[in-house]
Amino acid sequence: MSAQPRILIVGNAGQVGVELQRSFAGFGEIVGVDRESVDLAQPDQVRDLVRRVEPSIILNAAAYTAVDRAESEPALATAINDDAPRILAEEALRSNALLVHYSTDYVFDGTKQNPWTEQDTPAPLNVYGASKLAGEEALLQVGGRVLIFRTSWVYGPHGSNYLLTMLRLARQRDALSIVNDQIGSPTTSIELARVTHQVVSGVIAGKFGDAKEWAGLYHMTCSGSTSWCGFAQAIFARAGKLLDGKVPVVTPITSEEYPTPAKRPRNSVLSNAKLESRFGVRLAPWETALDTVIQALG
Numbered sequence: 001m002s003a004q005p006r007i008l009i010v011g012n013a014g015q016v017g018v019e020l021q022r023s024f025a026g027f028g029e030i031v032g033v034d035r036e037s038v039d040l041a042q043p044d045q046v047r048d049l050v051r052r053v054e055p056s057i058i059l060n061a062a063a064y065t066a067v068d069r070a071e072s073e074p075a076l077a078t079a080i081n082d083d084a085p086r087i088l089a090e091e092a093l094r095s096n097a098l099l100v101h102y103s104t105d106y107v108f109d110g111t112k113q114n115p116w117t118e119q120d121t122p123a124p125l126n127v128y129g130a131s132k133l134a135g136e137e138a139l140l141q142v143g144g145r146v147l148i149f150r151t152s153w154v155y156g157p158h159g160s161n162y163l164l165t166m167l168r169l170a171r172q173r174d175a176l177s178i179v180n181d182q183i184g185s186p187t188t189s190i191e192l193a194r195v196t197h198q199v200v201s202g203v204i205a206g207k208f209g210d211a212k213e214w215a216g217l218y219h220m221t222c223s224g225s226t227s228w229c230g231f232a233q234a235i236f237a238r239a240g241k242l243l244d245g246k247v248p249v250v251t252p253i254t255s256e257e258y259p260t261p262a263k264r265p266r267n268s269v270l271s272n273a274k275l276e277s278r279f280g281v282r283l284a285p286w287e288t289a290l291d292t293v294i295q296a297l298g
């Protein structure tokens with residue numbers, strides 16, 4: 001591997017893609033591609049992209065992430081979340097490139113009382129989760145220098161996400177009813193990119209040995225957990241300045257009171273123990289990470 005790796009960032013306009021582009025600046029020659037450059041639903045375009053760029057590192061931050069819409073577009077979700085990553089993995093294997101890919105807490109059914117580990121059996125409740133699980137399985141089947149990071153409740157200063165939606169709703173309404181019985185770990189795109197960079201730089205430096213010692217699936221979330229309602233309350237508690245003091249009244253409701261096309265897990269908290277022990281890295285507590293994003297917006 002050359003001293004200056006060529007890094008292909010697929011989905012560089014998404015929440016995580018933007019932050020990866022920032023984190024990896026200076027680490028190598030970055031080629032970032034968005035939907036304009038490659039349509040991941042077109043297998044030939046995906047293959048051609050990798051063969052043209054010849055990266056030694058591929059960071060795949062692209063995905064079909066519209067959880068509810070996926071229920072009515074399963075073929076498209078599968079093409080982007082399963083078929084496209086499989087081609088990236090095949091191309092990475094062919095050229096011995098490192099492939100980093102992200103997956104989701106929604107591979108689980110939410111019935112466990114404790115945090116989910118990588119050993120737990122996935123049982124997705126919705127099309128999005130099933131398509132992402134199929135993508136994980138494809139990558140593990142192809143093998144090679146592959147890292148899959150399962151994360152959850154991703155948000156940040158850019159893109160389309162829960163935090164920015166809550167701030168918009170707060171400006172429009174005096175009161176909000178928010179689901180209080182789904183528990184997870186809000187995770188910032190900033191923390192994901194920071195820790196991905198730490199892991200990748202260690203892998204490239206040979207710090208963790210051969211691929212057989214580090215390749216595989218890891219959970220990667222901010223620590224701690226809350227409900228969607230608790231997350232909203234934490235946002236409003238910090239965002240007074242951004243909202244000119246106009247903070248809405250929040251009423252907790254159940255999932256049954258807020259029906260959505262896609263069913264979601266009740267408990268999707270992930271254990272990061274494997275990531276921490278293998279790579280010696282740790283993401284910030286979710287409240288601290290939220291402070292950072294609120295400051296970035298302010």
Ligand SMILES: NC(=O)c1ccc[n+]([C@@H]2O[C@H](COP(=O)([O-])OP(=O)(O)OC[C@H]3O[C@@H](n4cnc5c(N)ncnc54)[C@H](OP(=O)(O)O)[C@@H]3O)[C@@H](O)[C@H]2O)c1
Nearest residue numbers: 011013014015016035039040062063065102104151153154
């Ligand atoms: N968001 C979450 O809460 C969450 C939770 C758990 C795991 N994850 C995983 O984390 C990773 C990053 O998610 P994110 O939140 O950063 O997602 P995001 O903001 O929705 O970004 C995804 C990117 O993929 C692009 N994309 C979608 N379809 C495409 C296509 N056919 N061709 C080319 N590009 C396409 C999107 O482009 P357009 O904007 O043009 O559609 C977008 O730029 C994904 O693997 C996701 O599954 C996310």
